[in-house]
Ligand SMILES: Nc1nc2c(ncn2[C@@H]2O[C@H](COP(=O)(O)OP(=O)(O)OP(=O)(O)O)[C@@H](O)[C@H]2O)c(=O)[nH]1
């Protein structure tokens with residue numbers, strides 16, 4: 001047995017390297033670089049605003065505002081984890097234009113660093129465009145296949161397409177005359193068309209391509225979600241965390257990422273400083289733990305408008321209040337004071353409660369801030385108050401109480417596992433409360449598509 005203990009296995013034991021860890025989700029590839037291609041008016045900008053919150057007005061194009069695929073579009077205020085390259089509309093048959101896009105893809109592929117390469121391409125095809133895919137496009141697909149860049153064919157305007165089908169079914173083409181059976185038939189015909197288009201595109205591209213229809217209609221939100229899930233499935237694994245940050249549609253991805261990528265170092269430091277007997281700096285260590293966790297959540301949730309709003313210490317104080325007026329209740333002074341009566345698991349518990357609170361508060365803010373809108377001070381205050389008043393916090397803290405004890409309060413991995421469990425339970429309670437108290441407004445759905453599609457990563461299921 002011992003002979004199997006090669007030096008190699010020993011050296012793979014985890015060592016904390018703070019620089020590396022923060023690199024992992026921030027620096028190595030701070031932004032997800034997506035390229036969106038499609039003819040004029042297919043709905044590229046509409047989709048980008050829907051998924052990432054980017055709009056044309058606020059975004060900055062480097063390169064002097066030319067409408068050019070080479071100019072990266074960045075909007076730090078809306079989405080600090082994203083760079084867009086927009087092919088901008090070209091007309092069908094304008095083969096020169098696709099050649100230019102090809103040149104651009106080629107140029108990006110030759111970049112040495114991952115952060116400069118294209119991480120994904122969304123090729124948009126309008127379902128209501130009567131024109132067939134033309135020869136230049138097909139040649140272009142062949143070119144893309146060889147580049148091995150994750151590629152999704154996005155079939156846009158699904159809603160309009162269904163309407164078109166229904167209009168063909170009913171008398172006079174008047175949608176007013178359509179009954180529910182006609183709509184069902186329209187959707188069936190639309191699906192039939194999509195299925196054949198899908199098998200054509202998948203067939204000509206080979207494996208590893210996704211095809212997803214989308215629409216701008218609110219009721220078709222699930223299609224946009226599926227687009228995000230589909231994209232997740234083909235994005236390179238080491239870019240997933242950046243993708244989770246960039247997308248503004250699935251709370252579940254962010255929540256999972258928040259737990260899975262919770263920097264172990266932060267928990268480790270918490271445990272160490274709490275376990276030193278008579279550590280006079282426990283209060284300070286808890287404070288630092290809060291700040292680092294806040295930073296982690298901010299990075300992962302990447303809320304629109306947060307970079308403008310979360311600049312002052314006072315804002316962090318508001319979050320701390322929302323989480324830990326209970327520290328005050330159990331006498332903040334005593335528990336955080338130099339010679340407080342609490343034993344070390346007790347301190348660790350407070351830390352874990354803070355972490356769970358923060359993750360769920362960020363989720364609530366995410367739900368309350370649809371991508372096209374920026375978080376403002378008033379919203380923030382309202383949401384934090386709602387959180388404070390809800391039963392959720394107490395329920396959450398009780399869960400942590402029950403799970404953290406002498407047996408596990410020194411194990412970083414166990415503590416992260418506990419955060420994961422508490423957050424998932426808490427999430428359900430929170431969602432239930434919010435839907436009942438607000439009649440459904442501003443509350444995200446818990447029914448997000450599961451991550452079943454992710455190759456070999458059971459741990460990613462929501
Ligand atoms: N019915 C319907 N209309 C859509 C949908 N998506 C976009 N549109 C409309 O199509 C028009 C063009 O949308 P854009 O998002 O500006 O298209 P684009 O691809 O960015 O166009 P260019 O920037 O000119 O290349 C707008 O009037 C949109 O409202 C959709 O899913 N369904």
Ligand SMILES: [Mg+2]
Pocket residue numbers: 044045046088089
């Ligand atoms: Mg556009």
